[in-house]
Amino acid sequence: MTPILPKADAADLVVAARIRRGLTWAQLAEELGAPLVWTTAALLGQHPMTRDQAAAVCRLLELDEAVAESLQLQPSRGSDPAAMSDPTVYRLLEALSVYGPALKELVHEEFGDGIMSAINFKVDIARRPDPDGDRVVITFDGKFLDYRW
Structure with missing residues (x-):
C-alpha cells in the first residue's frame, strides 16, 4: 500500500x-459550481473537497486518483x-495590523461582545475600476458569534 499524497504535493500538481x-481559478470554480475563493483555497490544500468535486477537478486537469484522494x-x-x-x-497582514484594532472596536460597538466566525464565513474578491488605478475589493462575511456566559 502506498501512502496518501500530502495535500501540499497535490496542491503543487x-x-x-x-x-x-x-485555465484560471475562476474556470475551475465554475466547473465545480463553488465560490472562487473557497475553490482556490481548497485546491491549495486549505479545505477538504467532496469526492465529486475532487473527481471533477482532476478530470478537468487530467490528474490521477492520488490527487483526488488527497483533495478530500x-x-x-x-x-x-x-x-x-x-x-x-x-x-494583507499589514492592513489587518493597522486596521484590526479599529475593526474590533467597531464590531463590538455594532454587535456587542463576541467575534466574527471564520468557520461560518464567506470571502470574495473583486476588481473595481478606478481612474487612479484599479482597486482590489476583498469582502469578509462572517457570522457574528456572541460570547455567552
Whole structure:
C-alpha cells in the first residue's frame, strides 16, 4: 500500500496542471459550481473537497486518483512562514495590523461582545475600476458569534 499524497504535493500538481492547461481559478470554480475563493483555497490544500468535486477537478486537469484522494483529506490549516512573507500576503497582514484594532472596536460597538466566525464565513474578491488605478475589493462575511456566559 502506498501512502496518501500530502495535500501540499497535490496542491503543487493542481497549480502546475492549471497553468499548463491555461485555465484560471475562476474556470475551475465554475466547473465545480463553488465560490472562487473557497475553490482556490481548497485546491491549495486549505479545505477538504467532496469526492465529486475532487473527481471533477482532476478530470478537468487530467490528474490521477492520488490527487483526488488527497483533495478530500481534512487539512492542517494555516500557512507556511515563507508564504507569509510574500509581498501580497504581507500587505494583507499589514492592513489587518493597522486596521484590526479599529475593526474590533467597531464590531463590538455594532454587535456587542463576541467575534466574527471564520468557520461560518464567506470571502470574495473583486476588481473595481478606478481612474487612479484599479482597486482590489476583498469582502469578509462572517457570522457574528456572541460570547455567552
